[in-house]
Amino acid sequence: MPEITHDEWLRRAKALEPSGAHHVDGADEPGSGATYAAVSPRDGQLLAQVADGGAAEVDAAVAAARRAFDSGPWPRLAPAERGRVLIRIADLLEERREEMALTISLEMGKPVTDAYAIELRAAISTFRWYGQLADKLADESPHTAPDALALVTREPTGVVGAVVPWNFPLTLAGWKIAPALAAGCTAVLKPSENSPLSALLLGRIATAAGLPPGALNVVAGNGPVAGRALGLHPDVDVLAFTGSTAVGRHFLHYAADSNLKRVWLELGGKSPNIILPDAPDLEQAAATAAWGIFFNQGEMCTAPSRLLVHSSVADQVTEAVVERARALRVGDPLDPATGMGALAGEHHLSRVREHIAAGRDEGARLRHGGGRTLTSTGGTYLEPTVFDRVDPSMRLAREEIFGPVLSVLAFDDLDEAVRLANATEYGLAAGLWTSDLSTAHRVSRALRAGTVWVNCYEEGDLTVPFGGMKQSGNGRDKSAHAIEKYTELKTAWIQL
Known part of the structure; x- marks a missing residue:
């Protein structure tokens, strides 16, 4: 990483003016006007006033994602075109790597050197890897009787809700969002209330990279309100969550109480x-x-x-x-x-x-x-x-x-x-x-x-895939296997 001194990081921290606005349908949105204070664990100082999203803000974000999926260009682009946008996101993250590392360090307390060298490396690699994978996913044509043709296609599931924690706010967002977008899904990302600023910046970077409006929406807010609204929303087709086992159970209940959306969980550990x-x-x-x-x-x-x-x-x-x-x-x-x-x-x-x-x-x-x-x-x-x-x-x-x-x-x-x-x-x-x-x-x-x-x-x-057994969750992040969480298999049987 570049040799940046302590004094220089301090100077940049004083000059940083992070935005706490939601990012919905390709633009920043203040929401209802309700805010909460994002405070740095480094020194207890205020970083920004962050939009405090509730059910109305989640509804707006899901509606934007639904429009983008049902009638927007993203699911209809050639996979190679989607891949190029994901690679462009990776490029812009690289260009703004120091700013993003500083934001993460300030909002959740990790050493800025780790944020730069480890977290940003992982996030950039994730978007680039799935961008390169996007046009390399194959459908199937099983051998059947000579008078029939069977086609098995892998189609994007729809609107993905992603709820991620504060410990690796950008890496874990990338593990959910990049494969979902590569598959042709649209998404609503709800970051932890402790680390919203890097996720909101990711939303703006994705839009600047050419992601169509509504394909990725970021709504800040606390878990019991905004997270619950996303989990219960009938227009969310898949919910991907990383966090505690206790909260993971809530998302399973939300799915049962709403539309039986698929819920993928990466939960706690005692390794x-x-x-x-x-x-x-x-x-x-x-x-x-x-x-x-x-x-x-x-x-x-x-x-x-x-x-x-x-x-x-x-x-x-x-x-x-x-x-x-x-x-x-x-x-x-x-x-x-x-x-x-x-x-x-x-x-x-x-x-x-x-x-x-x-x-x-x-x-x-x-x-x-x-x-x-x-x-x-x-x-x-x-x-x-x-x-x-x-x-x-x-x-x-x-x-x-x-x-x-x-x-x-x-x-x-x-x-x-x-x-x-x-x-x-x-x-x-x-x-x-x-x-x-x-x-x-x-x-x-x-x-x-x-x-x-x-x-x-x-x-x-x-x-290689990553995920847990027992009460550490289900499904896998990383690798080509992550695509399975965000796609449906469709069979077409054609009588010849």
């Missing part, structure tokens, strides 16, 4: 990270374990929050992780030297601290951290936190914390490790460290998780 004594490099395994739980302030559904370590190396690995935690610099997200920024807000910080208090009360040993820090900044900062001597029955081991809090559990044999790993209602991701090829295959198959990383963590690219 195990298993380190065996024969790991290729125990220091690297420990370093990756620490990076995985503290990256993005631990605000990741895939965060390896349960570190399962063989008892013969548990002390060695735990001490290495604690040393990494001690060395990690918590600081201003706009300082390039910062390793961990602010948590997403006061409410979320309080919730994470409740879990830390419960860990202490239940008898886990606090090895590092656990306290709020940098209080003079006005921001919501927490020390990286490590517990060991965690029992599987403790809340630390069972509940998703969504913060920089690691629980270390020891095991004595491989069967016990697999039992501990699977002893959760979630099934999003898992890690395994071993030098034995047979163990790698057998344990990967035994783990009930949508993704298993072996001798690494959080690796992959857009060619």
